[in-house]
Amino acid sequence: MMLVFALAMLAEPPVAATPAPPRVERCGYRIVQSYPHDTSSFTQGLFWHDGHLYEATGQYGRSRVARLDLDTGKALAQTKLPSDQFGEGITRWGDQIIGVTWQGGVGNRWSIKDLKPAGTFTYEGEGWGVTMVGDSLVLSDGTPDLRFFDPATMKEQKRVTVRFAGRPIPMLNELETIDGQVWANVWMTDFIVRIDPATGNIASLLDLSTLKADAGASGTDSVLNGIAWDEKGKRLFVTGKNWPKLYQIALADCR
Template identity: 90%
Template sequence: MFFLALALLAEPGAATTAPPPVERCGYRIVQSYPHDTTSFTQGLFWHDGHIYEATGQYGKSRVARLDLRTGKALSETRLPADQFGEGITRWGDQIIGVTWQGGVGNRWSIEDLKPTGTFSYDGEGWGVTMVGDDLVLSDGTPDLRFFDPATMTERKRVTVRFAGRPIPMLNELETIDGQVWANVWMTDFIVRIDPATGNIASLLDLSGLKADAGARGTDSVLNGIAWDAEKKRLFVTGKYWAKLYEIALADCG
């Protein structure tokens, strides 16, 4: 069923070569934690014992450091009211974030979340992550765009493909063991992408988590991936969800 859903999202066009095999995975819940139901989650990452979250909506967007046990903000900075916050990622001692349609990016100090600068870019901003020395941006198209994080000069683009077909609507991004994990907007799926080729290596079906979180409404979709590399913990959540989950992959094959 989830292969069919991704096929419906794919843009027209047949593969020119045989696509690589795609692993299919389910999940099991390891633990759940409280999450602020007013948070329109756009970006998520783990650093030094805390979850960092970016939220959207005009007049309500923020970047925050969260207490995992309570879900409450230990520190936060609001974006200007005319900015619709999207994804965030850590680069050294900075947090770099993008906005939806404004073409404006922000930099904050990871120590105190104080603004340290802005930048501009073309197109929309959805999710961001670091892959090696590149900042990788999703923008609603099937392309991942690679930037120099210091200058925000675009270096290259890679088209993400499922069974040889381009897949748009890639949203929040996280890098785990060199691969890019991406929420597919308005679905229960996370795809794991080879950043060198754009090929989708595996699919994670998280059907049922939204209901478990008590989330309702079309906007309350899965969005948010964070990886604790030290303890090998995978966290996910969604927009307006009451829970943030630690999950483990299951039934892969």
């Protein structure tokens, strides 16, 4: 039911009300380049830093955080999570990587230099995706809310409800911040949404509905998930869970 609801909300905005909901831009994409991706990686988090991709993967007993070589998709360094933790999103905060887990309410910190553990923390609810917006760590948890935290103390600061043409949208998954907007995968769909973190309004909808087929991925769990932005090179990377390819894409046909 949740999936049907999300797809319906993204596909058809409601009849205009007063005041009218903000207009949502719709974009397609074009593939700039493709790279190898480890098909054993159940991708949960992705970001780019200093010439490398960093990836977090899920599944009990198989979750890890890794520094990847873009050209080969192989791990240059990695640290496994405890077997009772289901890894989810990661983000960089200074010289640390901060990651969350699905239902355990436990978060991890690693040194970005060598991926060695640098501490843990706890939080309420589920953990899905994380990103940094300014000085705040932003967490998605499967609900329509983005939760803002102080990354040093993990004290919750506020919540913002994400809306598509006025309607709350749940199942926000992996997150990435690009030019001040939060980009989010919508779980079990082929959509990425661009969110104004101040208001929660979705400004743009990116439709990647043919990318999974191009990747040759199969299986109901092999969904689009993973967004990374190379700010210096202005490159946008996306992939999916257990996909054999990672893509650099560009937006196209925005209207």
